[in-house]
Amino acid sequence: MSRWFVACGAIAVCVAIGPSLGAQWPAYPTPGVPRTADGNPIFDAPTPRTPDGKPDLSGIWRLGFGGFDGGRAGEPAGPAFSQGPPVSQFFEVAGRGNPLPIQPWAAELKKKRMADNSKDNPDVWCLPIGLMQYHNHPQPRQIVQTKNLMLITYEANYGLRYIYLDGRPAPNNDPTPWWFGYSRGWWEGDTLVVETTNFLGDEKAGWLDVNGSPYTDALKMTERFRRPNFGTLEIDITIDDAKAYTTPFTVRVNHRVLVDGEMMEFICNENEKSTNHIEAPAWMKK
Numbered sequence: 001m002s003r004w005f006v007a008c009g010a011i012a013v014c015v016a017i018g019p020s021l022g023a024q025w026p027a028y029p030t031p032g033v034p035r036t037a038d039g040n041p042i043f044d045a046p047t048p049r050t051p052d053g054k055p056d057l058s059g060i061w062r063l064g065f066g067g068f069d070g071g072r073a074g075e076p077a078g079p080a081f082s083q084g085p086p087v088s089q090f091f092e093v094a095g096r097g098n099p100l101p102i103q104p105w106a107a108e109l110k111k112k113r114m115a116d117n118s119k120d121n122p123d124v125w126c127l128p129i130g131l132m133q134y135h136n137h138p139q140p141r142q143i144v145q146t147k148n149l150m151l152i153t154y155e156a157n158y159g160l161r162y163i164y165l166d167g168r169p170a171p172n173n174d175p176t177p178w179w180f181g182y183s184r185g186w187w188e189g190d191t192l193v194v195e196t197t198n199f200l201g202d203e204k205a206g207w208l209d210v211n212g213s214p215y216t217d218a219l220k221m222t223e224r225f226r227r228p229n230f231g232t233l234e235i236d237i238t239i240d241d242a243k244a245y246t247t248p249f250t251v252r253v254n255h256r257v258l259v260d261g262e263m264m265e266f267i268c269n270e271n272e273k274s275t276n277h278i279e280a281p282a283w284m285k286k
Helices: 002-008 010-021 104-115 131-135
Strands: 059-063 141-145 149-154 159-164 182-188 191-197 220-229 232-240 249-258
Touching: 131 232
Parallel strands: 159 182
Antiparallel strands: 059 141, 059 249, 141 149, 149 159, 182 191, 191 220, 220 232, 232 249
16 A cells, blocks of 8 residues: 555545545445355356457456455455466556666656656546556446447546447547547457557656656557456556657556446545645646
């Protein structure tokens, strides 16, 4: 827990996590969950599938190891995970060096961001955070999968992401960039491959992780989603940003399904008082 506070800053965490810890979730069993005779979920049951035979990634998911992994009140214990290759909760653990193939200017910017206690992280200002931050956030996310569109709703900062599965190409008409980028997905066997481009990068949204590793508008993120059984979601994420890194690199994040619980409405700006005591980033003053 202390590592999370160091990485994010106490202000962001108090705003984001505080309401969840003391809240009560509606007590209603999740339909369609394979269970034992005494009602316990069978997390290693076969992967659910859609009518066309694709793995169904729908469900509420939370970080599957490390971080705040104690679960919510009344939530059944999830499956255990092996660390697997390669696994990263954050791209690096503070104080253990910098394993990223990072460009010198990006390393200096990251160093400055950490020295400033991550006060310029968009999460501190209730803005959308980087997708890797969402992947590793202790608050859950819900996936709703249809044939042509997958939606991911993040409880943290009430984020909403669209992933198009209808075969469309990447936009090429110089579109306005997005905080979440523009995501398109396709199936390779039982793996959903999602390519995201057109990020709003550089000074406004360029926080790849909670340690301040930057990304630019050149970022192409490729995610590979796999659901090997009912309770497990494996996501391999490849970062390709030649402006900030010398070579592409890949990390893995494991998620576990959350059953018999619900997402909560979390409005980050509601009753938010902390940012009055922080100097705003330069780009917010323009």
